[in-house]
Amino acid sequence: xxxxxxxxxxxxxxTDTRPFAETAETGGKATPKxxxxxxxxxxxxxxxxxxxxxxALGGYYTSRDTQKARYRDWEHARDxxxxxxxxxxxxxxxxxxxFASRFEARGGTVHWAANAEEARSIILGLLRKxxxxxxxxxxxxxxxxxxxxxxxxxxxxGVVESDLGEFIQQLRGEPPYHFVFPCMHVRRDxxxxxxxxxxxxxxxxxPEELTMIARRHMRQLYVNADVGITGANFLVxxxxxxxxxxxxxxxxxTAALPKMHIALVGIEKVVAxxxxxxxxxxxxxxxxxxxxxxxxxxLYSGPRQEGECDGPEEMHVVLLDNHRSAILADPxxxxxxxxxxxxxxxxxxxxxxxxxxxxxxxxxxGPIGSVITPHLRGLADWNHLSGASSLCxxxxxxxxxxxxxxxxxxxxxxxxxxxxxxxxxxIGHRLFxxxxxxxxxxxxxxxxxxxxxxxxxxxxxxxxxxxxxSRDLPSPPAESFRTAWRRRQRSLPSPSxxxxx
Amino acid sequence: xxxxxxxxxxxxxxxxxxxxxxxREALRVPAPPPxxxxxxxxxxxxxxxxxxxxxxxxxPSLSVLPAEAGRPWLPDGGATPEERLALLTDNLEKLRAxxxxxxxxxxxxxxxxxxxxxxxxxxxxxxxxxxxxxxLPQLPCEAVAVDGADGSDKRRLEACDAGLSSCELLxxxxxxxxxxxxxxxxxxLSILPHVHVVVATISQIVGTLGDALExxxxxxxxxxxxxxxxxxxxxxxxxxERILVLGAxxxxxxxxxxxx
Ligand code: SF4
Numbered sequence: 001x002x003x004x005x006x007x008x009x010x011x012x013x014x015t016d017t018r019p020f021a022e023t024a025e026t027g028g029k030a031t032p033k034x035x036x037x038x039x040x041x042x043x044x045x046x047x048x049x050x051x052x053x054x055x056a057l058g059g060y061y062t063s064r065d066t067q068k069a070r071y072r073d074w075e076h077a078r079d080x081x082x083x084x085x086x087x088x089x090x091x092x093x094x095x096x097x098x099f100a101s102r103f104e105a106r107g108g109t110v111h112w113a114a115n116a117e118e119a120r121s122i123i124l125g126l127l128r129k130x131x132x133x134x135x136x137x138x139x140x141x142x143x144x145x146x147x148x149x150x151x152x153x154x155x156x157x158g159v160v161e162s163d164l165g166e167f168i169q170q171l172r173g174e175p176p177y178h179f180v181f182p183c184m185h186v187r188r189d190x191x192x193x194x195x196x197x198x199x200x201x202x203x204x205x206x207p208e209e210l211t212m213i214a215r216r217h218m219r220q221l222y223v224n225a226d227v228g229i230t231g232a233n234f235l236v237x238x239x240x241x242x243x244x245x246x247x248x249x250x251x252x253x254t255a256a257l258p259k260m261h262i263a264l265v266g267i268e269k270v271v272a273x274x275x276x277x278x279x280x281x282x283x284x285x286x287x288x289x290x291x292x293x294x295x296x297x298x299l300y301s302g303p304r305q306e307g308e309c310d311g312p313e314e315m316h317v318v319l320l321d322n323h324r325s326a327i328l329a330d331p332x333x334x335x336x337x338x339x340x341x342x343x344x345x346x347x348x349x350x351x352x353x354x355x356x357x358x359x360x361x362x363x364x365x366g367p368i369g370s371v372i373t374p375h376l377r378g379l380a381d382w383n384h385l386s387g388a389s390s391l392c393x394x395x396x397x398x399x400x401x402x403x404x405x406x407x408x409x410x411x412x413x414x415x416x417x418x419x420x421x422x423x424x425x426x427i428g429h430r431l432f433x434x435x436x437x438x439x440x441x442x443x444x445x446x447x448x449x450x451x452x453x454x455x456x457x458x459x460x461x462x463x464x465x466x467x468x469x470s471r472d473l474p475s476p477p478a479e480s481f482r483t484a485w486r487r488r489q490r491s492l493p494s495p496s497x498x499x500x501x
Numbered sequence: 502x503x504x505x506x507x508x509x510x511x512x513x514x515x516x517x518x519x520x521x522x523x524x525r526e527a528l529r530v531p532a533p534p535p536x537x538x539x540x541x542x543x544x545x546x547x548x549x550x551x552x553x554x555x556x557x558x559x560x561p562s563l564s565v566l567p568a569e570a571g572r573p574w575l576p577d578g579g580a581t582p583e584e585r586l587a588l589l590t591d592n593l594e595k596l597r598a599x600x601x602x603x604x605x606x607x608x609x610x611x612x613x614x615x616x617x618x619x620x621x622x623x624x625x626x627x628x629x630x631x632x633x634x635x636x637l638p639q640l641p642c643e644a645v646a647v648d649g650a651d652g653s654d655k656r657r658l659e660a661c662d663a664g665l666s667s668c669e670l671l672x673x674x675x676x677x678x679x680x681x682x683x684x685x686x687x688x689x690l691s692i693l694p695h696v697h698v699v700v701a702t703i704s705q706i707v708g709t710l711g712d713a714l715e716x717x718x719x720x721x722x723x724x725x726x727x728x729x730x731x732x733x734x735x736x737x738x739x740x741x742e743r744i745l746v747l748g749a750x751x752x753x754x755x756x757x758x759x760x761x
Contacts (some may be wrong), residue, residue: 293731
């Protein structure tokens, strides 16, 4: 059983158990933390789903390693990439102004949106002005962040996601599962049924044939659309260009055929020079998807120019802040804005692979999502994500721009402990200090523990009950470590008698 | 579109100023540089604290590692024209593009004609270009110019089986083809038809992406084409179970005809 509907249908009561660390602060019903715990539990138990996701990632590991080996020095390339982003993010104000003035000099328009609400109203305003009837959209995580599709539909605009994965997710009525591989959790037979039900296609189990069904369906939509909406991976201050990375060609079509092109971009995407892309583009492809380069890396500097035979009449870039400036204000975590959204940290994360993308309940899943979501949506409600890490550091090792992801998770834990201390945890730690710093007390505590472990195993008292639900306690040792050590020392020959060999 | 249409931003200046104000406030506290292995690079990339005469901080960047220095950590771009040609061909083939080496425009014309016959193309889109035009006389099917007097019509282009274009240049390092809206027949020609055929001469091959960007800036100066696109293999997707399928939305087939 690998479907997620199965997960969602589980009665809340059954999973409404809280681990030891959690205390009274989640009195309410469906807090993000409760949802996380419930979904995580369901996913972890769903071994079919887990092995499906793992096998889907198998090819990625192989091709990523092959491509990384083509770099003469990957670590040095990471240095360069991280410095390029660092030096851009630390003079964001100048670079954004430079981008805006150079982009506008070529006939495009830049709009500044302080928050999600403002971005939605800017885009709706543009659609009204264009008298849009058909909108085509290419993959854009920023639009997921501001819930653009729902806002457009509320105003009566139909919008079609053109990226295959996003299109499948749109038909399924689900958000993306992974911000680079949106439908990596969906089996081909489910897609076949989905296309059969929605597009009237013949059932098939060939990924190739399924892709062609979507391709045929989409072609007329591109031609008929009057507005195209995209995101962007980079803004180039030097030349006033936006850069879009994609494999399918849907973003190229979205920016080529409609008469208006709108790009919604986070302010942190800016880089200083065009040349910076000669490092960042291949690294994004290699880290994110195990490719030498993503299939289409396209730079746009405005609407159709004099002497060009096609292209949109108007191009608009909407620059979105939406709490990014708040991350910027924290110098310790500022580098989380260096993220180029390659997704590598998700692909290597043991937590992601076990709990799945939906469990996070965030726009950006995985380690980087756990770092930035508390900033974007509030530490009080989202701090539990900092705990969704084994601190193994696989994410930081994978990151092409060297973001110290797992340390940021630790910082978030520290900040949460400062602002909203967990009393039970605090008392527990105090108690431990008292016991551990007094050998006689430690000995007594050890004795009690050895003699009650067996009982705890059988009785499953509260506080350890949930922990024991999926784990077992080892059998208690007969004697303490100190006793065993002393006995061992006695039985060994004394150093003066032993041979020096 | 009415000229009197109200601006879509209710109060554009204020959001711009508010965002920039927040950014400036945030940046008053500097952030330490990332933990890099090569500490020397840090000094070179550091946003200079020395204020420039016109105000603000300095503008350093990766030019600390100039393209001419070869960036000896990125994938190799080839040292000689022969190496670059071999590398490009190898990369393109790995990407499942088809490379055709031709000695002359005449031979290139025969190759394209053969492609047209074997795939029974009905219509081929093309644009006015010194490399593209010589291929047309041998075509056994209808040829549609996208930049003709009647202008580009996307419906007509959609009905074409193949698009025939030139390019700005080719990148050995990654097997990429750089097309532009100015030199490659606009935006649609290289992406909408099912097959994309690129004609180029081997003198258009450069080593690395850095070289390509540099050369493009030098060629167009301040007036870059409105679209510059690095095409690296035929369109592809892995969205279904991460299994590679070619021809997601863009061309299923990419043919590169190298003359010279
Ligand atoms: S944090 Fe690093 S590894 Fe994760 S998505 Fe961003 S750039 Fe990629």
